[in-house]
Amino acid sequence: MPVEEFVAGWISGALGLVLGYPFDTVKVRLQTQTTYRGIVDCMVKTYRHESLLGFFKGMSFPIASIAVVNSVLFGIYSNTLLALTATSHQERRAQPPSYTHIFIAGCTGGFLQAYFLAPFDLIKVRLQNQTEPRAKPGSPPPRYRGPVHCATSIFQEEGPRGLFRGAWALTLRDTPTMGIYFITYECLCHQSTPEGQNPSSATVLVAGGFAGITSWVTATPLDVIKSRMQMAGLNQRAHRGVLDCIVSSARQEGLGVFFRGLTINSARAFPVNAVTFLSYEYLLHLWQ
Numbered sequence: 001m002p003v004e005e006f007v008a009g010w011i012s013g014a015l016g017l018v019l020g021y022p023f024d025t026v027k028v029r030l031q032t033q034t035t036y037r038g039i040v041d042c043m044v045k046t047y048r049h050e051s052l053l054g055f056f057k058g059m060s061f062p063i064a065s066i067a068v069v070n071s072v073l074f075g076i077y078s079n080t081l082l083a084l085t086a087t088s089h090q091e092r093r094a095q096p097p098s099y100t101h102i103f104i105a106g107c108t109g110g111f112l113q114a115y116f117l118a119p120f121d122l123i124k125v126r127l128q129n130q131t132e133p134r135a136k137p138g139s140p141p142p143r144y145r146g147p148v149h150c151a152t153s154i155f156q157e158e159g160p161r162g163l164f165r166g167a168w169a170l171t172l173r174d175t176p177t178m179g180i181y182f183i184t185y186e187c188l189c190h191q192s193t194p195e196g197q198n199p200s201s202a203t204v205l206v207a208g209g210f211a212g213i214t215s216w217v218t219a220t221p222l223d224v225i226k227s228r229m230q231m232a233g234l235n236q237r238a239h240r241g242v243l244d245c246i247v248s249s250a251r252q253e254g255l256g257v258f259f260r261g262l263t264i265n266s267a268r269a270f271p272v273n274a275v276t277f278l279s280y281e282y283l284l285h286l287w288q
């Protein structure tokens, strides 16, 4: 099993993560809190109340975990394609795999990465939703002091299964949308690259950016549900399951609720995934 894809997936994922993190914080807050009037209002309030650091709350943990999560995604994707088509990464330009194979490999990567991602994503969402400014003398401390305290508190208060709250919604979100992610990328690269050649950096940037946008546009409804289920344990409003969360969110807030965070998700997705794919392709090219 070639390991280069795992390492390249890790490094490229970390670069994309740092770039997109402030957008991600705004998105999570818009999806789970009702106090903001929109993207700009959320940004202004976060900055006034918590300074620039407010946008980077809970980032240390995802940076550490992206090593596991993105390398699982890219590593499983590439190795599934190897199993299905018997071609390595460098052979795939001359013998492109079918879109069905790309979709199956993407879905497999998305499905497996969801299990690794679930506890890390839960902790990220809980920390991003803490709107208290940095500790000032006399002000009430935030509920979680950091990622380790957050993980141990969830474990103690909600049990080991608590760490996997929202995991089903996450799996349903990521399995098909990772198939869409890789199909969009490969299709755009294929169409703008002469037969048998490697795509140019500009092509990789644009194809990666659009792959991010299409996957996030299709993922947003279940992303909203996932974030709400992750926060539910904290608010004592636990939903009975994914369906219950979908129905109660739609009843209380209308169908528009499923598109909350769509604009910011798409704006974040382009640069994050352009950089992710460019560094992934560059590293694999360097090592081959």
Ligand SMILES: CN(C)C(=N)NCCC[C@H](N)C(=O)O
Pocket (backbone or CB within 6 Å): 013, 016, 173, 174, 177, 178, 181, 212, 215, 216, 219, 269, 272, 273, 276
């Ligand atoms: C849930 N969906 C749609 C995705 N995760 N799509 C792939 C993008 C991955 C990238 N690290 C990002 O955060 O944009």
